[in-house]
Amino acid sequence: EVQLVESGGGLVQPGGSLRLSCAASGFTFSSYAMSWVRQAPGKGLEWVSAISGSGGSTYYADSVKGRFTISRDNSKNTLYLQMNSLRAEDTAVYYCAKVYQLPERKGYYFDYWGQGTLVTVSS
Amino acid sequence: SYVLTQPPSVSVAPGKTARITCGGNNIGSKSVHWYQQKPGQAPVLVIYYDSDRPSGIPERFSGSNSGNTATLTISRVEAGDEADYYCQVWDSSSDLVVFGGGTKLTVL
Numbered sequence: 655e656v657q658l659v660e661s662g663g664g665l666v667q668p669g670g671s672l673r674l675s676c677a678a679s680g681f682t683f684s685s686y687a688m689s690w691v692r693q694a695p696g697k698g699l700e701w702v703s704a705i706s707g708s709g710g711s712t713y714y715a716d717s718v719k720g721r722f723t724i725s726r727d728n729s730k731n732t733l734y735l736q737m738n739s740l741r742a743e744d745t746a747v748y749y750c751a752k753v754y755q756l757p758e759r760k761g762y763y764f765d766y767w768g769q770g771t772l773v774t775v776s777s
Numbered sequence: 778s779y780v781l782t783q784p785p786s787v788s789v790a791p792g793k794t795a796r797i798t799c800g801g802n803n804i805g806s807k808s809v810h811w812y813q814q815k816p817g818q819a820p821v822l823v824i825y826y827d828s829d830r831p832s833g834i835p836e837r838f839s840g841s842n843s844g845n846t847a848t849l850t851i852s853r854v855e856a857g858d859e860a861d862y863y864c865q866v867w868d869s870s871s872d873l874v875v876f877g878g879g880t881k882l883t884v885l
Contacts, residue, residue, distance in 0.1 A: 689874070691820075699812070699820065699863050701874035713872055716778075749819055756808055756826065761867025762874075763810035765831065767819040 656680040656766045658750045663771030670740050670775070676733040676750030676768055684708070684728040687753035689764060690735050692746035692773075700746075703735065704753060704762075718744075740775045747772050779868040781877035788883045789854050797880045799847040799864030807866045809847040811840060814879075815860045823862075824849060851882070859884045 662674040676688070689704040703724040704713045712724050723736040733750055748771050751764035782800040789795040799809060809827050812820040822831050824840035827847065837852045851858055864877040 691876075698861075698879040699814075699865075699876045701865075701876060704874070715873065754825070759869060760808045760826075761869065763808075763822065763825050763865060764812075764820075765822055765825070767821070769819050 656752065658752065658766060658768035660748065660750050660768045660771040663748065663773045665774045665776065666740055667777050668741060668775055671736070671738045672740065672773060674735040674737065674748055674750075674771060674773070676735075678731045678733065678750075678752070681752070683726075683731040687755060687762065688726060688733045689751045689753050690724065690733075691749045691751055691764070691767075692744075693749070693770075694743070694746040697746075702748070705733070737773070740773075742775050745773060745775050778871060778873070779866070779875050781864055781866065781875055783862075783864060783877040783880045785878070786881045786883065788885055789851075790885045791854055791856060793854055795851040795854050795858070795882055797849045797851075797862050797864075797882065799849070799877050800845055801847075801866065802845060804845055804847050804866065805843045807842075807869075809840065809842045810865045811849045812863045812865065813858075813860045814863065820863065854882075854884055856884050858882060 657679045659677045690702040705724045721739045725734045750768040752766040754765045755762045811824040813823045814820040827842040828840040839850045
């Protein structure tokens with residue numbers, strides 16, 4: 655059974671930093687790309703970042719580019735999101751999601767999601 | 778950047794058919810995926826690759842995609858289907874993922 659468990663959320667001041675983790679189990683972690691998706695309170699889903707299975711390729715939404723860094727440790731089956739220069743608008747539940755890649759550059763979707771971790775940016 | 782447009786809300790009586798649309802420029806050329814999210818829960822994939830259902834998703838859920846509109850259809854709607862529904866695509870021009878704004882399905 656696929657399980658994704660996020661941790662590391664909490665209250666942080668504007669301009670501060672936080673590192674989220676996502677512990678994965680139930681599948682061959684290194685074979686799959688992974689992603690972070692967030693949801694601000696009462697709002698819709700917003701894709702944040704993705705990383706290839708090897709970790710060699712990373713992708714970011716414009717809203718977080720230059721401030722957030724996605725990474726993974728395949729020896730620990732763990733995905734990370736380092737968040738720096740946090741802003742009030744980064745307040746959200748952050749979900750870790752397993753990526754299923756379609757062939758022939760048809761893109762990808764998210765077949766499994768964690769329960770999320772809440773990040774609150776406030777003074 | 779690519780934009781997906783969903784109606785904010787759709788209402789339907791139990792036993793009837795609900796149709797939730799997702800509009801985008803030439804969306805028929807892209808693969809569309811749909812997620813269901815109930816209050817306080819993580820999203821769940823209900824349709825992928827326009828019209829395929831993951832295991833465990835009832836046959837009442839179906840999808841289609843053509844032209845500028847993709848549609849999620851829920852037949853014989855039940856009270857338990859009440860949730861927010863999001864469409865999602867991958868924009869090949871930017872290599873980024875795009876979600877629609879979400880549609881709240883209310884079962885009357």
